[in-house]
Amino acid sequence: MQKLWISAMLVLVLLVATIALQAQEDEEELPEIPYFWASSGFNVPILELEGWDNQHTEDDAIYVNADLNARIVVTMVRTLDDEEAIQTATNALTDSPLTEPLVDSRIGLATGTWTQQLFSVDDISISSFALVRGAGTFVVMLLEDNPNYDVHQVAVRSPILGTTDDGDVQTDFVGGVNLALETFLGEDTNFTLTNSIDLTALGLASVQSQYSTDAGDDLTVFAQELGGITYATITNTDAETATRLGEAIETVFLGFFITPNNSNFLYLGLTMVALIFSVLIGSMWLRYRNVQKDMALVEELSAKE
């Protein structure tokens, strides 16, 4: 009997080892995106774009570009008020108090509904996105403090053109860029497209455009569309700066996700495992005790006979 058990165990070990080796062979090599996981539970890609320095702490993702006088900060504020969270996060980074936002809107993304607020305080341009989730509010910010120009990031839902025969929704990317500009400038300011370069690659619609406004400003916009949302980086400087900042903030913002807090389900699972094992072992123990009692009774009766 013991030899049989040992043989069975050996066969099983060999089976498991063979399956594990097979799994290793079958595993596909996927490109790895380095991620920063904050202790507060959010995740963002680590920026590997040229000029960006990773200065993260345990709680916050911080990317600094000294050439462009720009910072991208992702943090979690312990409040369920999104505006208060933006104020708190910004106060931790600048000495200047925030004024009325240039843009204050909400945008529904795959990660949730974000509050979007843009500010210009002294020479600092601030684009902030806040998402209330769990016990706090996650804030993604782009801060740029070059005195010669401003940079803001705007996200809007692209207008819908219609649906294809397959049921896919078709969106108007150019209309999305115009809507982003309207959102930023306000409905009273008119703008005219002066130049546009299509940078669409790998299925991600991208464009670099110049506009002049009726107020006499020249604006450069770097925009990308993903999932029916147009992300536009609007600046009054050159296209290269707009593109570098736009790519950086969009990499961080689009790659943002929250690790769900589901520990309670894990504890429930472990409790159930303990319960089932307890029932099995307990039932065997009870049956053993009962058999022992019966055995004693039978032996007692047998002795009386």
Add this chain to the structure above:
Amino acid sequence: MATFAVDKTKNTIRLTAMPKVLQGLTVITVLGLIVTLYLGYFNAGTDIQQGEIQRIFYIHMPTFFGAFTAFGATVLGGMLYLAKRDDKWDRLAVAGVEVGLALALINLITGSIWARPIWNTWWTWDPRLTSAAIMALTYAAYLMLRSGIDNLQTRRRFASVYGILAFSTVILTLVIIRIRPDTIHPVVIGASPQNAQGSFEATRGVVLALLPSLLFYSTIVPITLMWYRIRLENMLDVLEQKKIALLSEG
């Protein structure tokens, strides 16, 4: 259960002290439980997409293979009983079903608890989930039907045949994710025809937690538990023999 054990003579049982191998296995089982829990819950990193619930996977999948081992023992016991008519093989078969059913239930329940935060539902009639539920119900029916037959020899014959046939549900559960393209159950080992939802990345920490758990739950746990269950069945048979002897004396 430290004072009784195994038979040596065909179709008669005597109770002996607990074998040292079983004592050793018991210690290994307790230690293995602690080590696998440590590897899965402290050493392996948190899955950043699924969160802490992913750790349940270090029990969920290995218990299925534990059930596979136990139900495999039932097939072996059933076949050898039918061939040799030796009662010890029937005891192996029933031990395999009882232990395998407990492990299959752990597999089903932990899977359901994992699915709630990941799939947003406790249960869905996915091919893999359905086949796993059928498997558990089939073996639960084995125990109920077995206890419903009074004649010992008929019960053992019936149980042996049933135990062998019931293993088809285990095979079905094992292979269904590879033949049904509409399953959403993750395929952890090897390639699959579909895009599973809630898949697992086999990082070093995951492998380090999973492989020992897999070996532990698929070998040590079912073997130790089945051994104890066989000893209990031995005792029940001894009791039965003593009752018969007492009645015949009377």
